[in-house]
Amino acid sequence: MVKYVRQLQFLLFLLPILAIYSLFTIYPLIKSFFLSFTNFDGYTEAYDFIGLKNYVRIFSDDAITSAISYTLFFTFGKALLVTLLAIPLAMILDQKFLTRNIHRAIFFFPSIPSGLLLAYIWGFILAPIGSGVLNSVLSELFNIGPQPWLSAPLLAKLSTIVVATWAITGWHAVLYLAFLQSIPKDYYEAASIDGANRLQQIRFITFPLLAPAMTVSVMLLLTGGLKVFEIPFALTKGGPGYETYSITQVIVLRGISETQYGLASAMSIVFFLIVLAIAIFQVTVMQRREQGIQ
């Protein structure tokens, strides 16, 4: 009897999380799945099952196809750029130079404020008109006319990637820095006694030992990238056309603004599957890579 009372008490500790998680995460996910097969519009109580029609419509809806391709482009572009910059930055910030601490703070700080705020700040720099900061610099230094940083399709996509990279590189550099600092100094001493130069040391000691950090960092970059919303929304409002619509923005647009609940739900389920597939693929590949290196 006493045992059951104890078990029941333990159960009470789990109850709040199970309740809130079931209500606000699991139930809506199941309902998304269910709604994705209907033509529910959020108002009329009566709705019909329309099979896979919503899923088919995804591929003929320009906003949606554009959002999927932009979100993937943004995610991989940002992940690549951040990884290429964060590793050398971490290596530099690991050295003992005079302004090291100031530089650590400067590069890290942009990861603290809201993405919306950062994107608005960059809006002044990238303003496509002649008085935009970047354009006025270019015209003064190189006599280049104003560039449509946020209004030409490819430039707008690249601009959002650059801003996102600026914001998060320092954060990932700190992550790599943590791993660099856990590498025993003896390894380098032993290698330099064996006659390995600095580049060889980086190639054969630093890089292999950073592999686990890379797995974590890339995973965070990919899952975070797929959920992108604020930076393109604040910089370009999704434009020009649908060129920088994120998946999140299109779910909000089709679902909540236009109350096409069925279509938006199908989009949500496709998004969930993309996130799942990329996360599983990335972790499997990179863990195999870690084992291959060691």
Add this chain to the structure above:
Amino acid sequence: MKKTFEKRLWILDIIMLPAGLIAFFPFYLIIVNTFKTMQDAARSPMALPSKWIFKNYIQVFEETSILQSFWNSFIITVCSVVLIVLIGAMAAYPVVFNANRLTRFAMLYLLAGFMIPFQATLIPLFQLMSDLHLIDKISGLIILYTSGSVFVFFLMTGYMKSIPRELPEAAVIDGCSVWGIFWRIIFPLLKPITITSIIFQTMWIWNDFLAPMLFLNSSSKSTLVLQIYKAKGEFTVDWPMFMTLTVITLVPIFIFFIIMQKHIVKGIAAGAVKG
């Protein structure tokens, strides 16, 4: 040997200086323009003000409800974070110290939550919130954010495994209740991971834009981020005014950064090395 070493480090200072200036430039730009008139800012956005003015700051406090928004953000963040940490830590306790089929199932069930993006649940969530009359309510947003406790739950379980089992076992022999063991023994030992959890949840909730945009309508309930979003529409012409609002909202974040910097870095490191 020593000399070449020092020389190389000087080179790093020289290399990093322009890189640091570029990285900091966006912040310089907005700060400097808050002290200019509209004409001055439009004519030479990068230069120092031709005449330093402070009226933008006064005007922001007079013309916007920034203090109200600050207060809303504060209440939402504090309440959500407290609930998240308590609920997350409580749930980890039976999973670690009373493992059985039920708690193992609960853990797997919660693990699935990591893979589910908020966006995939958005449409039914919006309906659910309106059915529960939680739209345009600060309490509604707080309840919604507490689902973030799943993440804290996993941080807590990981950390709790390092607590020796003898501690709660000895307390049981002394006649301490399940409830008492948690609050008197386990919870105080969780301090480091509690700090990490508080920092990351605070940053996430304070900075969130999507949920306030969808679930708060009336301007008296705006969070700071939402206020910035709305002001962008109002002050399209008055750049210095908008930048001033932005700079003011950056001040609490900056203070938070200065105070918490060490803990934030430690948190990133701990999370990464474990993962």
